[in-house]
Amino acid sequence: MAEKEGSAVPPQSKGSWSSFLKSIATFNGDLSTMTAPAFILSTKSLTEFSSYWTEHPSVFVAPAAEKDAAKRALLVLKWFISTLKQQYASRSEKLGSEKKPLNPFLGELFLGKWEDQAGTTQLVSEQVSHHPPVTAYSIWNSQHGVRLQGYNAQKASFKTTINVKQVGHAILHIDAFDEDYLITLPSLHIEGMITGSPYVELNGSTYIQSTTGYTARIDYSGKGWVSGKKNTFSAVLYPEGKEKDIIYKVDGQWTDSWQVKEGKSKTAVVDTFDHKATKTTPLTVAPIEQQDDFETRRAWKKVSDAINKGDMDMTSAEKSIIEVRQREMRKQEKESGKEWERKFFTRAEQFPLFQKLAQKIGEPVNDSQTNGVWAFDQEKASAAKSPFHPEVNPPIYERVK
Numbered sequence: 001m002a003e004k005e006g007s008a009v010p011p012q013s014k015g016s017w018s019s020f021l022k023s024i025a026t027f028n029g030d031l032s033t034m035t036a037p038a039f040i041l042s043t044k045s046l047t048e049f050s051s052y053w054t055e056h057p058s059v060f061v062a063p064a065a066e067k068d069a070a071k072r073a074l075l076v077l078k079w080f081i082s083t084l085k086q087q088y089a090s091r092s093e094k095l096g097s098e099k100k101p102l103n104p105f106l107g108e109l110f111l112g113k114w115e116d117q118a119g120t121t122q123l124v125s126e127q128v129s130h131h132p133p134v135t136a137y138s139i140w141n142s143q144h145g146v147r148l149q150g151y152n153a154q155k156a157s158f159k160t161t162i163n164v165k166q167v168g169h170a171i172l173h174i175d176a177f178d179e180d181y182l183i184t185l186p187s188l189h190i191e192g193m194i195t196g197s198p199y200v201e202l203n204g205s206t207y208i209q210s211t212t213g214y215t216a217r218i219d220y221s222g223k224g225w226v227s228g229k230k231n232t233f234s235a236v237l238y239p240e241g242k243e244k245d246i247i248y249k250v251d252g253q254w255t256d257s258w259q260v261k262e263g264k265s266k267t268a269v270v271d272t273f274d275h276k277a278t279k280t281t282p283l284t285v286a287p288i289e290q291q292d293d294f295e296t297r298r299a300w301k302k303v304s305d306a307i308n309k310g311d312m313d314m315t316s317a318e319k320s321i322i323e324v325r326q327r328e329m330r331k332q333e334k335e336s337g338k339e340w341e342r343k344f345f346t347r348a349e350q351f352p353l354f355q356k357l358a359q360k361i362g363e364p365v366n367d368s369q370t371n372g373v374w375a376f377d378q379e380k381a382s383a384a385k386s387p388f389h390p391e392v393n394p395p396i397y398e399r400v401k
């Protein structure tokens with residue numbers, strides 16, 4: 001890859017950036033093994049990314065108040081699309097580019113809550129596997145009876161740029177109607193590599209399949225593909241198995257705004273969403289001194305400080321303290337024949353609900369790439385004590401139906 005003008009690479013990093021570009025051309029598979037130049041390192045770990053699902057708690061809980069099943073499915077679709085900006089564009093918008101997140105250690109936790117007009121919405125995120133890296137999360141609002149759980153891993157490949165396939169899924173449950181929605185995760189690729197200002201673009205399609213008989217398909221297309229606009233998507237909601245009987249159609253930019261139209265009339269706009277008009281609620285986390293040693297911001301504090309100072313020697317020294325400790329723990333577990341006990345999740349032997357819904361949309365039920373299928377474990381969660389999370393105590397999540 002040739003260097004271009006208008007590069008965002010700091011002058012002193014030009015050499016390391018071009019060798020990084022060369023090195024990723026032969027790179028395949030596990031993103032955590034990638035070593036990147038200092039200026040592109042993030043101080044945030046991937047366990048924090050689970051919070052992107054709920055930066056608009058009111059949009060998250062809205063489906064619970066809708067009596068009509070098709071409209072409810074539409075509200076779930078609306079919430080899902082509203083999360084994409086935080087998930088995939090917020091870092092490049094805030095920091096000027098995408099950065100390489102810290103690679104979480106096994107057992108790393110990110111705990112927090114949102115407090116706003118939707119009441120309290122709680123978040124538990126845990127690194128349930130290190131090889132391959134897998135993050136699991138559970139997010140719930142008991143007042144409105146809405147809960148989300150999921151887990152994910154990434155599989156990378158290189159073809160002109162970094163291409164990432166997400167493995168895993170999320171399930172949204174609405175208590176009042178005792179219904180579930182299986183959510184699949186978009187594939188992405190990195191743009192802007194040559195100029196040193198990488199950002200995420202989504203591609204392919206994802207689905208939301210409900211137990212009430214509705215399917216939503218979301219098609220992603222970047223700049224120059226279909227509309228020529230960045231971050232474009234087009235979504236349709238239809239009764240399961242009847243792809244042509246479109247009930248609602250949603251079109252727009254997932255970073256900006258979109259419109260919902262009725263499938264039949266094609267012109268009547270029934271709803272709109274605009275990120276500029278929709279405030280996010282900041283997540284609250286415990287002050288670092290009160291956090292557990294396994295909570296991400298406390299555990300990585302010294303590494304983050306070193307990255308912020310631009311001190312690479314200190315960064316690697318602090319990183320290896322964590323790595324050595326982890327290796328020591330794995331060794332002890334091996335010797336005692338005990339696997340590391342996850343705090344909030346359990347490897348599910350079976351997950352019939354997931355299997356049933358996945359089958360309807362042809363989603364592979366593949367657990368080999370995620371070290372198992374991970375389910376939120378109510379018993380463990382109730383037993384887990386955190387100074388910040390005294391009441392990790394949602395009603396039992398019905399997994400087996």
Ligand SMILES: CC(C)CCC[C@@H](C)[C@H]1CC[C@H]2[C@@H]3CC=C4C[C@@H](O)CC[C@]4(C)[C@H]3CC[C@]12C
Nearest residue numbers: 031040049087088098099100101154164198200
């Ligand atoms: C920036 C360049 C140099 C390095 C590439 C960094 C890679 C590791 C980064 C860039 C974008 C990142 C993805 C951005 C958003 C999400 C959604 C979240 O719900 C799960 C993690 C996931 C899927 C991230 C995984 C790691 C990722 C693929």
